[in-house]
Structure formats: C-alpha cells, structure tokens
Amino acid sequence: ADCWDQRSSQSHTQKADVKMELENASLWKQFSSVGTEMIITKKGRRMFPGLRLNLSGLNPSLRYILLLDIIPADNSRYRFQGGGWQAVGGAEARLPDRVFIHPDSPATGAHWQSRTISFHYAKLTNNTLDTHGHIILHSLHRYQPRVHVIEARDVLRWGGGQHSFVFPETQFITVTAYQNNKITELKINANPFAKGFRENGMNIHGLLFLLPYRSDTSSFTSTYSGAQPSSYSSLPIPDCSDASNPQSTIPPAVYPSILSSSPTITSPISTTPLLQQTSFIFPTPPPSSSSSPQPLLPSTCSSPSADSYHGVTESVSQTTPSEATFAAVPADLLLSQPLQVEPVPAENHELSDQSSAVFAYPNIYLSNPAPATSHPLANSNQPAPSLSWSLPAHGGPTSFAFPSVPPHMQGLSFQNVTPNSSHPSLHLQNLSHQAPSSALAAAFPACSFTHPSSSLPHPPFQPSSHLTVTPSFQQSTTTLSQTVQHPQKPTNPSSTSSSYPPVDVGAIPQFGHGAPYRTERALHHSSLLSQLDPTLPSTLTSSTPPPALYSAFPSYPLRLCKEPHSSLTIPFRHLYRQHQHGPSHPQGSYLDVSTRGVF
C-alpha cells in the first residue's frame, strides 16, 4: 500500500485502477489442483487451458500493447514419479525468451476492455531452433505465464508504463506426453478439439462437476470466490473456445491491482493471484559498470538507493506526448554495455517467403564488450553490422527506436527521439543502414533464435521490490494439495513465521546469494521472481539445496509491492517477429526477448 500510495501521488495516472481478471480461472484451478501439464511439440502446441482475460481500468482512448511471456518458475527439472511431480535436478540452460504479442496490439483501452482477451494463438515448442516464433520452452520444466499491458503512445515510444500480471494458477509443467492421467482426462473433457477422445463423444459428465459453467455462454468464467467446488454449476458441456462474451451470469473474480489494492486484496480466500507492476522502473548502471556478468544481489541486499533508479512513471507525468521518447524502457536495454543490432541470418527464407508476410525485427541484444559475447548468433555466417552505443550513467538522455514496425502498426505516429528527454530511453543509432528503406518488414529476415539468453550478459540486478504476501497466501499454501511432494523441505525458521510482512526481494535467498528457496511458503516468492536470472552462477544458488518437490500449483493472492523502485524487463532483444494474417493479425506476433523480468 505504501508503495502504491507514493507512486500514485507522483504520477497522477490511472495505473492504480488497472485490473485484470482471469476469466477462466476456475478451469485453470481445476488443472492446477492436479498439476497442470502443457504439451510442447516441435511444431508448436497451443496452451490449454488458454489465457482468457478481462481488463479494466485502462484509458479508453490510449493504445496498449498486450504481451504474453512465459518464464521459468524455478531452476529445476521435473519427473513424474509416484503420482506427482518431483524435482530431479537442475534446470537446463535458459532458452531464448520470446514474447507473444497479442494480435490486436496495439489497440485502445476501449478495445481491450470491451471483450475477452485471449492468448490462445500462442504456441509452445521445445524446438530450440524454432523459426516460427513460438515460445520455446524446455520439457519437464515448470513455467509461469505473464501478461503485460503496455501503454503505447506509439509503437516506438512506449510511454505511460506497464502493468504486469501473473496468475499463479496458470503455472504448468511442460511435457511431450501427458504424465498424469487426470490431466489427460481434464483436457479431453474440457478441450473441444479433443472431443473425439471422449467416451460416446460427449462424455464429460464424469468430470463436469469440476468444471464451472457459464449458463449464457459456452465460456468458462472465474467463479472462484471461495475455493468451494460446490459453487460450480455443472453439466452442460463446457465449451472452452475463446468466443468472448462479456456477459456472465457468474461474475468472475476480479483481481485488483496489487499496487493499489492493499486494503481490498485482503480476503483470505481470495484467489487473487495477481502481480502487477505499474511502470518500467529500472536500474541505471553506473558509468563504470563492468561488462562482465555480475552477481545479481548482495546477500544482504535491501532496497537500493533512489539514485540508482529512474521512476518512469514520474517521467511520463512530466512529459508531453510530443516530448516523450521512450518513457518505458526495458531494463535490459538500460545497460552500460553497448547495445547491438543483431544481424538476421539470410539463410532462413521460410518467413520471408511466406505470402502471409511475416515480419521480423532485427534482434536487439545486449552485447558484452567481450569478444566472446559479441556474436550472438553462433550459427550465423553473416558478419553483424554491430550498432552500439553506451548508455548514460544515470538515466541521462538516450533514446531507443525500432527500425521497423509491422504494417498494422505503421499507421501510428513515429517521432524522433528527443535527445534531451527528461526520462531514460534508448536510441539505436544508425539503424537505417540496416533498414534502409521503408520496406520495414522485408528488411529483416527471420532470426535464428539461436542465441540463448543464458549466454547474454545481464545487468547487475539491484533489488528494489518488496514482496508482500497476504495471509491468504499462507493459508492457501499451507493447504495445498500434495500432488507434489517435498522430501527436501528446507528448514529455514523464517519460513514458518505466521505473519508475512512485506518481504524485500533482496532478502529472498534466490535473489541474493543464498539458496533459491527457503520453504515452500517462500516458493512462490522466488518462483515468480526466479526470472531474475536463471543463469546465475551456480555459486549463487548452491548454498541451499533447491527444493526437490513442489506443491501442486497453488493459487493464492500475491502482492508484489515494488517500492520505491522496481524493475521489469520487457526487453527488446533479439527479434520482433510479426505473423501477419491480414490487418487483424489473428495469429498474433512474437517478440524475441530476454525476459529478465525483475520483480
């Protein structure tokens, strides 16, 4: 609450009102109660359940971009043993992070708020060489989807800030074949595409008692007001299609903004699994920042000094649209290290040859000055026209620009960045030599996606966030089903505390040099924040054994109060690929990023 109050008093924006609800939360909870598994295939597989969201609190006249990314929930690899998922080792090296851009993006707040937002077009793959832009994940790893709402003053000048939402019940473990028969049954009975596997075609009666039913539509809705299965209606065949229907006879759970909701998010039975950030606030590295990867956190880290950060929200409130250049800057781009525009391998003609006009942006990645890291595409045979610059020491004026934009975004305004902008931004200099013409999309063939983010240098993380866990979190986590066992439960006494005062992220072992987890209660603190950097040197996470087992996808309210400084990265590294299928882009777009999301 303190965080938000302070922030809102500075920015005078409407950010506090932005809310996102997971429309099919009940369905997700059904799966998470068993242990959600998501099939990943070489060609890409849709998620089921899909993310069906409702947004409110946006400015109806402003444009917003909605992004979906999926981050590792932890650093473990899993195996299904004894009817549950068990951590059996460390996670594999993190893959290139990709973001799925909602096909409607950018759209006005009125647009987003007038319909159900679905990310069902997003596909997951285990093909590390995927050229379709699908989100690449490791099999048998645990992941957490995130949704980001970014105000887009225009394509190149994202302003106003960002809201990020995490629904813990949407965590899943990736598999190439279902392990848990219960999951298979749920999928068959809930997914219309699997109807053929139902007994007698419509055989869902055995499971429908589990599934919420929206009487006036075929869509699921979040009726999870108190985790009472009895609250679910039953029976008509639940259609999990994404046909939106704003009306619901069963009001969905509304997840208020974390930053604004401390008084209202206190229901102990709330399933508010929301994590929201209200703006890009990122650390600005010192001028002499080392080019080599640095420890993310000191072991006793507390909130850094304000001098290290720039509150973008403040900048926005002080900047007119014509002046704003890039109010919201991905943290990964705000490095002292040069940024480079990655060459796009020409050998990949798949995308460029498609009549559907797939658009690829050149990779933009953070380059370690060290030669070993200056060539992000290990398999690229092409020399890279490296465009680089240095960022100012403390958020001084820099700027950032995309060399190209998808056609459906070209109608938006593009203004030159203002060198004297009062807020931090980045500028890709001389991009025109790589995108010399207005043929923006065609200028960039597909990216190879072979540059694992784990090999990238990372900004030194300076924790600024405070993680607040409500009592409901305790309750929910202590009453979790034990589908997943915990044979190696840590014994940190602090984890047994009966109260959960705001927790500085820096105090969470995973964010410091200590063990990644303390207890299962702290699991999700760190899980949701594990995105800090899975590529941490092993020494940072070796002091305490990682959790061997996890609870089964709990749902609980989660408050992440980023006060006074917070960082979130929606980095625009690598590639911005647009799958275009006409003006509406029904298939969505993918943005290749290194999602060092820092909560």
Added chain:
DNA sequence: TCGACTAGCACCTTTGAATAGC
C-alpha cells in the same frame, strides 16, 4: 532397459470461401 521424444493416425473444431436466399 527405460524414459523422453517423435511422427502418423483418427477424430474433431475452426475457419473461410462459395452458394443460396431475402
């Protein structure tokens, strides 16, 4: 030998073009 993964299969829904009716 075993776990993880892949490709092909049947079955189904979705989608969009073609057609018919008003």
Added chain:
DNA sequence: AGCTATTCAAAGGTGCTAGTCG
C-alpha cells in the same frame, strides 16, 4: 446489388500409439 445465412471443404488442433533415440 447488397446483405445475411447456410453449406462445405480445407486447415488445423486434439490425444493416442507405435516406434525411435540416447
């Protein structure tokens, strides 16, 4: 002529299964 509703086929999404791989 223009709009809407219907039909139909192609495309694509499912889980299952046998086979392959390490």
